[in-house]
Amino acid sequence: MIVITLTKVPKSLRGDLTKWYQEIQTGVYVGNVSARIRDSLWDRIMKNIGRGEATMVYNSNNELGYQFRTTRKDREVVDFDGIPLMMHLAEAKAPIKHGFSNAAKFHRAKVMTQRASNKSASIGKSTFVALDLETTGLDATEDEIMSIGAVKRDEAGQLTEFDQLIQIDQAIPSNITNLTGLTAERLADEGIELSDGLQKLRDFVGSSSVIGYNLHFDELFLVNGFKKLEQPQLENKMVDLMPLVKKDNPFLDNYRLQTVLEDYEIEDEDPHRALPDAKATFVLATKLIENGVLKI
Incomplete structure (x- = not known):
């Protein structure tokens, strides 16, 4: 099972995710795809997220039984002896600027x-x-x-x-x-x-x-x-x-x-x-x- 939450993202990205996941509530997507597709879709989210935010929770072979990722700037996913934890940051991280490869810079x-x-x-x-x-x-x-x-x-x-x-x-x-x-x-x-x-x-x-x-x-x-x-x-x-x-x-x-x-x-x-x-x-x-x- 995979759950993704999106806030303030372009409509085109939300529409794109409905090809693979079911939107059970505005901005909340649930699905069951392979790890390869899951990772590819996360890459797509990171590329097209704009100024929005995304969090993904998915099954994993750890003590909790799940793992998560997030783009939130006031949170950070940390590993504590194999257990994933969501750490609240006292100060939000600077926004991530996507597309900073040499090719992107040249373009x-x-x-x-x-x-x-x-x-x-x-x-x-x-x-x-x-x-x-x-x-x-x-x-x-x-x-x-x-x-x-x-x-x-x-x-x-x-x-x-x-x-x-x-x-x-x-x-x-x-x-x-x-x-x-x-x-x-x-x-x-x-x-x-x-x-x-x-x-x-x-x-x-x-x-x-x-x-x-x-x-x-x-x-x-x-x-x-x-x-x-x-x-x-x-x-x-x-x-x-x-x-x-x-x-x-x-x-x-x-x-x-x-x-x-x-x-x-x-x-x-x-x-x-x-x-x-x-x-x-x-x-x-x-x-x-x-x-x-x-x-x-």
């Missing part, structure tokens, strides 16, 4: 050199608009756009900002006001008609590519907004950063924007506000370009 150096050589050229030639919307809810057919924020970089590298509140015809749910800080009174005083806001956005974007994080959400609201006003849709190239981040960093606990920004060490000065979120998305796009993940 990483090659990648970094390529990124460095492409960095200045990619940044200099990239013209795009980072976009973010704040809305009264999640349903693009029923809810409304309250705020539009965007940041544009032209071919000369100059940055310009777009920040516009939009008047709406419906009440703002209290949870949305708490999240965004926007009220119906402020939108009535400082906002403009949706038709004017979308036209201003069209003029601001011009022919540039439009990027965003989970851009499909914002795009649905824009499509419905233009449709309601009987205006033509934007025909600009649309680039969603979320799938690119998932490819570049497959080991995040989740892919909410704030989690991603924290991992990439990007500060969002005022989360859930259209312009600050657009600024943070712009920086994220720039980093993805530098990493060779995004090409505009």
Whole structure:
């Protein structure tokens, strides 16, 4: 009998283990495979564990009848006269960095050199608009756009900002006001008609590519907004950063924007506000370009 527990590991690894073990509870796997397969699967876990943790218990010919392994940094498996014990560490061990062979180092150096050589050229030639919307809810057919924020970089590298509140015809749910800080009174005083806001956005974007994080959400609201006003849709190239981040960093606990920004060490000065979120998305796009993940 073999029991494996996993926490905070990529979904792909959890799915991989279900080919050999039965998941009897979230993150708890039970199975009965040969020692060779067991060791191979542990190697696979170590390779793909990301920032998560794993512990494995299995049958063994010792006094206890079992042995265990763990990746936990606050524990260490020790042998006491042939008896395996789990020792609690007063200070957690430094994280293990997998993939430190010479081949891995050579590959990483090659990648970094390529990124460095492409960095200045990619940044200099990239013209795009980072976009973010704040809305009264999640349903693009029923809810409304309250705020539009965007940041544009032209071919000369100059940055310009777009920040516009939009008047709406419906009440703002209290949870949305708490999240965004926007009220119906402020939108009535400082906002403009949706038709004017979308036209201003069209003029601001011009022919540039439009990027965003989970851009499909914002795009649905824009499509419905233009449709309601009987205006033509934007025909600009649309680039969603979320799938690119998932490819570049497959080991995040989740892919909410704030989690991603924290991992990439990007500060969002005022989360859930259209312009600050657009600024943070712009920086994220720039980093993805530098990493060779995004090409505009």
